Amino acid sequence: xxxxxxxxxxxxxxxxxxxxxxxxxxxxxxxxxxxxxxxxxxxxxxxxxxxxxxxxxxxxxxxxxxxxxxxxxxxxxxxxxxxxxxxxxxxxxxxxxxxxxxxxxxxxxxxxxxxxxxxxxxxxxxxxxxxxxxxxxxxxxxxxxxxxxxxxxxxxxxxxxxxxxxxxxxxxxxxxxxxxxxxxxxxxxxxxxxxxxxxxxxxxxxxxxxxxxxxxxxxxxxxxxxxxxxxxxxxxxxxxxxxxxxxxxxxxxxxxxxxxxxxxxxxxxxxxxxxxxxxxxxxxxxxxxxxxxxxxxxxxxxxxxxxxxxxxxxxx
Amino acid sequence: xxxxxxxxxxxxxxxxxxxxxxxxxxxxxxxxxxxxxxxxxxxxxxxxxxxxxxxxxxxxxxxxxxxxxxxxxxxxxxxxxxxxxxxxxxxxxxxxxxxxxxxxxxxxxxxxxxxxxxxxxxxxxxxxxxxxxxxxxxxxxxxxxxxxxxxxxxxxxxxxxxxxxxxxxxxxxxxxxxxxxxxxxxxxxxxxxxxxxxxxxxxxxxxxxxxxxxxxxxxxxxxxxxxxxxxxxxxxxxxxxxxxxxxxxxxxxxxxxxxxxxxxxxxxxxxxxxxxxxxxxxxxxxxxxxxxxxxxxxxxxxxxxxxxxxxxxxxxxxxxxxxxxxxxxxxxxxxxxxxxxxxxxxxxxxxxxxxxxxxxxxxxxxxxxxxxxxxxxxxxxxxxxxxxxxxxxxxxxxxxxxxxxxxxxxxxxxxxxxxxxxxxxxxxxxxxxxxxxxxxxxxxxxxx
Numbered sequence: 001x002x003x004x005x006x007x008x009x010x011x012x013x014x015x016x017x018x019x020x021x022x023x024x025x026x027x028x029x030x031x032x033x034x035x036x037x038x039x040x041x042x043x044x045x046x047x048x049x050x051x052x053x054x055x056x057x058x059x060x061x062x063x064x065x066x067x068x069x070x071x072x073x074x075x076x077x078x079x080x081x082x083x084x085x086x087x088x089x090x091x092x093x094x095x096x097x098x099x100x101x102x103x104x105x106x107x108x109x110x111x112x113x114x115x116x117x118x119x120x121x122x123x124x125x126x127x128x129x130x131x132x133x134x135x136x137x138x139x140x141x142x143x144x145x146x147x148x149x150x151x152x153x154x155x156x157x158x159x160x161x162x163x164x165x166x167x168x169x170x171x172x173x174x175x176x177x178x179x180x181x182x183x184x185x186x187x188x189x190x191x192x193x194x195x196x197x198x199x200x201x202x203x204x205x206x207x208x209x210x211x212x213x214x215x216x217x218x219x220x221x222x223x224x225x226x227x228x229x230x231x232x233x234x235x236x237x238x239x240x241x242x243x244x245x246x247x248x249x250x251x252x253x254x255x256x257x258x259x260x261x262x263x264x265x266x267x268x269x270x271x272x273x274x275x276x277x278x279x280x281x282x283x284x285x286x287x288x289x290x291x292x293x294x295x296x297x298x299x300x301x302x303x304x305x306x307x308x309x310x311x312x313x314x315x316x
Numbered sequence: 317x318x319x320x321x322x323x324x325x326x327x328x329x330x331x332x333x334x335x336x337x338x339x340x341x342x343x344x345x346x347x348x349x350x351x352x353x354x355x356x357x358x359x360x361x362x363x364x365x366x367x368x369x370x371x372x373x374x375x376x377x378x379x380x381x382x383x384x385x386x387x388x389x390x391x392x393x394x395x396x397x398x399x400x401x402x403x404x405x406x407x408x409x410x411x412x413x414x415x416x417x418x419x420x421x422x423x424x425x426x427x428x429x430x431x432x433x434x435x436x437x438x439x440x441x442x443x444x445x446x447x448x449x450x451x452x453x454x455x456x457x458x459x460x461x462x463x464x465x466x467x468x469x470x471x472x473x474x475x476x477x478x479x480x481x482x483x484x485x486x487x488x489x490x491x492x493x494x495x496x497x498x499x500x501x502x503x504x505x506x507x508x509x510x511x512x513x514x515x516x517x518x519x520x521x522x523x524x525x526x527x528x529x530x531x532x533x534x535x536x537x538x539x540x541x542x543x544x545x546x547x548x549x550x551x552x553x554x555x556x557x558x559x560x561x562x563x564x565x566x567x568x569x570x571x572x573x574x575x576x577x578x579x580x581x582x583x584x585x586x587x588x589x590x591x592x593x594x595x596x597x598x599x600x601x602x603x604x605x606x607x608x609x610x611x612x613x614x615x616x617x618x619x620x621x622x623x624x625x626x627x628x629x630x631x632x633x634x635x636x637x638x639x640x641x642x643x644x645x646x647x648x649x650x651x652x653x654x655x656x657x658x659x660x661x662x663x664x665x666x667x668x669x670x671x672x673x674x675x676x677x678x679x680x681x682x683x684x685x686x687x688x689x690x691x692x693x694x695x696x697x698x699x700x701x702x703x704x705x706x707x708x709x710x711x712x713x714x715x716x717x718x719x720x721x722x723x724x725x726x727x728x729x730x731x732x733x734x735x736x737x738x739x740x741x742x743x744x745x746x747x748x749x750x751x752x753x754x755x756x757x758x759x760x761x762x763x764x
Contacts, residue, residue: 012350012357028356028357028360029360029363029364032350032357032360032361032364033360033361033364035350036346036349036350036361036364036365039349040342040345040346040349040365042342044364045368047369047370089577089580090577090578090579090580093576093577093578094576094578097576197370200369200543203334203336203368206368206369207336207338207339207368209368210364210365211363211364211365211367211368211369211373212364213370213373254641
């Protein structure tokens with residue numbers, strides 16, 4: 001991994017700029033962590049509220065590195081056969097059926113049962129070879145010659161066993177398949193794990209990773225994100241939007257709007273050809289940023305004040 | 317730099333962050349990579365390597381600022397006695413010389429050196445502060461200073477008296493600074509031992525005597541407990557998940573492929589998760605305990621998937637969603653004030669609560685359900701509705717009653733506990749964390 005991208009990772013600023021070119025605006029903290037992860041060859045465990053761009057970071061890193069993104073979505077009950085590899089049982093059986101007729105040729109000349117078995121043993125390994133191996137995301141990531149970005153999404157949704165099983169791969173980047181051999185990573189993949197903190201992850205896993213917490217963005221950062229992600233939106237509207245969203249986050253809501261909602265909202269504004277916020281416009285589009293009926297009601301109570309403040313902020 | 321980093325990690329550890337040896341090595345490598353000239357980068361990179369949860373990040377932030385902002389003697393230079401001509405100082409001790417010449421840097425490094433010599437990192441309790449202040453001063457040469465002052469007063473010339481006064485002033489000043497320094501060091505290195513003491517104490521104290529300020533500490537104790545117990549038992553619960561080849565099903569499914577086995581089926585063992593219904597009394601009589609019982613339910617809710625939680629006073633409502641949606645502090649405030657939840661905080665009515673449950677949620681109870689009831693069974697002489705509890709008992713796998721009152725109080729006055737007792741598989745007195753721990757243990761071990 002080191003030889004491939006040294007230029008891109010020459011400094012923290014380089015990383016930041018590179019991610020920015022791939023349309024991901026990040027704080028210096030994020031850039032520092034990505035920079036460190038590359039040089040220390042460690043996975044990054046990314047935590048933070050939903051929708052702040054945890055998964056997006058991994059995707060952008062893939063673009064930045066020019067490497068394929070291999071994504072593994074975790075869920076309860078995920079096990080190694082779905083994450084690592086599986087034998088193509090169907091294919092194996094089909095081949096056995098088709099090759100039944102060939103059996104006579106193979107066994108020709110063998111006398112007695114044990115001689116036949118011995119002869120069969122010579123062909124033993126054919127069915128457990130790489131051509132019958134079905135690689136799943138983890139193995140696929142190890143097999144990429146030019147490296148890959150491996151995204152293990154929502155690791156907190158998986159079971160404890162799976163987490164324990166990951167430990168080996170994350171520290172040594174190798175997998176042993178008993179029938180074949182140990183497969184080492186040709187190039188270490190760049191690994192991101194994301195978690196929404198639905199359960200506490202084990203100490204052992206955390207120890208192997210760098211830890212990055214992405215909070216909801218500060219106003220300047222959010223404005224910058226909107227500027228890059230939704231080009232064409234007017235300066236004034238951009239400031240108003242962000243100000244309104246920042247105020248919303250201070251209310252007592254079930255689900256606080258995150259960056260992805262701000263971006264969606266900005267896009268909708270663009271479609272509606274709006275160039276400034278108004279109370280009517282907001283109340284018509286509130287359902288885009290708030291996902292619960294109760295939340296919308298709470299927001300509507302404060303709508304007037306918040307709109308006024310947002311408009312005032314943009315005027316300065 | 318390496319020593320400073322090690323000291324910093326020590327300080328982090330004693331503030332409660334768990335940092336392992338590999339992480340220490342990572343930190344060393346990190347510093348080599350990023351250097352320490354840019355304070356922000358230095359902080360961010362150490363944070364990424366050392367602090368592995370939001371809680372630890374907070375500890376880290378606080379520790380970082382405290383640790384890297386030591387400027388002994390820098391802020392209070394105004395009070396320091398003025399410099400004297402250096403020519404009459406040969407007889408004085410090194411410490412006196414430093415004071416007289418106003419060598420603040422020298423004094424600061426001398427304090428640090430003395431602190432290291434007397435092993436200040438070993439300080440554990442606040443009662444030791446005085447001891448360490450004294451040790452440091454002695455190590456810096458306080459005796460010499462005192463003798464100098466005495467001798468100079470004795471000489472009784474104008475200049476010597478002046479000098480002695482300056483030294484006296486300097487001594488007070490030195491004392492203040494050493495005291496500050498020890499305070500800072502105590503804040504950095506010591507809390508863990510005290511913390512452990514407090515934890516032990518909190519575990520055995522009655523829940524009703526706990527103060528609001530112990531709340532977060534209690535939360536972490538309970539969390540730790542639930543997590544540990546859950547770890548022990550979940551391992552046993554989940555031993556076999558993907559079972560053997562389901563031969564019959566595989567054959568049957570593949571008949572249409574002329575017996576070629578395309579479609580393989582595995583015998584899967586369903587994970588047996590504990591199925592818990594928790595019902596908690598939040599009335600005034602159990603108010604102080606209820607907070608911690610709710611805390612306990614909250615932690616349980618976070619680590620076990622299927623738990624439905626109800627609270628009641630004059631009526632009964634379901635609150636599972638509150639646990640899912642809010643962080644612990646907010647959730648408990650919401651539950652205890654009951655605002656917007658539809659709970660009536662009048663006189664406790666166990667009869668009504670049981671009726672409410674029976675009418676609305678009775679299908680929840682199957683032969684796999686464990687019911688936990690938390691309450692003192694004081695019913696204000698109302699109808700206890702023992703019949704409903706009996707039918708719940710019969711339909712459930714287990715019914716556990718945790719009563720914050722000592723056993724000898726059960727059945728006295730308006731307590732209906734004696735009547736409810738026959739309907740419980742298990743009834744326990746529960747008013748300390750130790751009690752809770754025992755209950756959780758038996759609960760989880762029965763589940764498997």
